[in-house]
Amino acid sequence: MIYNIVPPCLGGGSRNGDLVAVCNIVEYLRQLNGNNDIKFHMVPEAINQSDYVKKFYEYLLETSDYFSKEKGDINLPWRNVNIWDFRAITGDLVTLKNTKEQKNKIVIFPLFDAPYNVYRNWSFDLLQQILKENENKFEEKYICLIHPIQGLDLCGFEISTDFMTNIEHILTCNTFIGGATGTSIFASALDRPPENLIYYIQVED
Numbered sequence: 001m002i003y004n005i006v007p008p009c010l011g012g013g014s015r016n017g018d019l020v021a022v023c024n025i026v027e028y029l030r031q032l033n034g035n036n037d038i039k040f041h042m043v044p045e046a047i048n049q050s051d052y053v054k055k056f057y058e059y060l061l062e063t064s065d066y067f068s069k070e071k072g073d074i075n076l077p078w079r080n081v082n083i084w085d086f087r088a089i090t091g092d093l094v095t096l097k098n099t100k101e102q103k104n105k106i107v108i109f110p111l112f113d114a115p116y117n118v119y120r121n122w123s124f125d126l127l128q129q130i131l132k133e134n135e136n137k138f139e140e141k142y143i144c145l146i147h148p149i150q151g152l153d154l155c156g157f158e159i160s161t162d163f164m165t166n167i168e169h170i171l172t173c174n175t176f177i178g179g180a181t182g183t184s185i186f187a188s189a190l191d192r193p194p195e196n197l198i199y200y201i202q203v204e205d
Contacts, residue, residue, distance in 0.1 A: 001038050002072030005046045009078045013048035016056045016182030020189050021083040023066040024094040028086075031093065039068040040076070052146065052163040056182070059167060064096055098192040100171040105140035107169040108157070111179030112149075120180040120201055124151070130177060130200070131155040142169050144183070170194070 005022070007013070014022060022040060030038050047057055061067050110127045114120045127143075134141065135155040143157045144166040160166055170176060170187050176194040178184035180201055187193055 001035065001074075002041050002068045002070065003038070003074055003076040004072050005040050005042045006075050007043075007045050008080060009076045010046065010083055011080045012046075014042070014046060014083075015048045015050075015053055017185040018083055018182075019047075019053075019057060019060060020094060020096070020182070020185045021087050023060065023064065023096070023189070024087055024090065024092065025083060026066040027093040027095075028090045039066060039072075041068045041071050043071075055163050056167070056186075059164070060096075066094070092189070094189050095191045096186070096189045098171050098190040100168070102174045102192070102194065103140060103172055104138055105142070105169070105173040106134055106138040106175040106177065107142045107144055107166070107173045108134075109144045109166070109176070109178035109181070109183045110149075111181050114179075114181065117180075122179060122200060124149075126200060128152060131157055134175075134177075138175065140173075142166075142173075144169055 010022065026038060026040055030036050042057065047053060057067070061069055108127070108130060110122050112121055131153065132155055141157040142160050143154070144160050146161060146163070148159055148161060160169060166183070170183060171190070173194050175196040175198070176184070176187045177198045177200065178187065180199065184199055188197055
């Protein structure tokens, strides 16, 4: 059974963390109905059109069975369901496969540009502190970003800005540090997540 997800169903253009939460909805419906063939087809208008979001959706299409490239015959008859309220009720049910070998490797996903719930955004000083604290602990060290930033003491870390390379870094690291955003949600949903999952939210005094 394939349900089409059109913009009114889940309140608009899903971003990366939202897409993991949408997988959670599919898993809930499968368990509720005893039917593992339930899938969602996301019409383009139901997904945020940022390049990295489209890449992540393609990744989920290829590596999980929660989504379908093919359109179904039925639109999901929901209107403006808040997927995070839904997740709060159902709990975390989704599991995403990770078949990669994990290494003595740390990846840091700073969050500077959250457009809403801006308390999630890190300060420059917080990132610098995290780099200093982990300068000599790992064989591989990456800061994963969408755009490079200037003025940091990198402390031996490499900067990675390619989105799919950064997904690979999550799959192969044993330590993940991130903010309250999509990459953190993805890391926590893996069936073999990084051994150490660490999250920061910047709090002002």
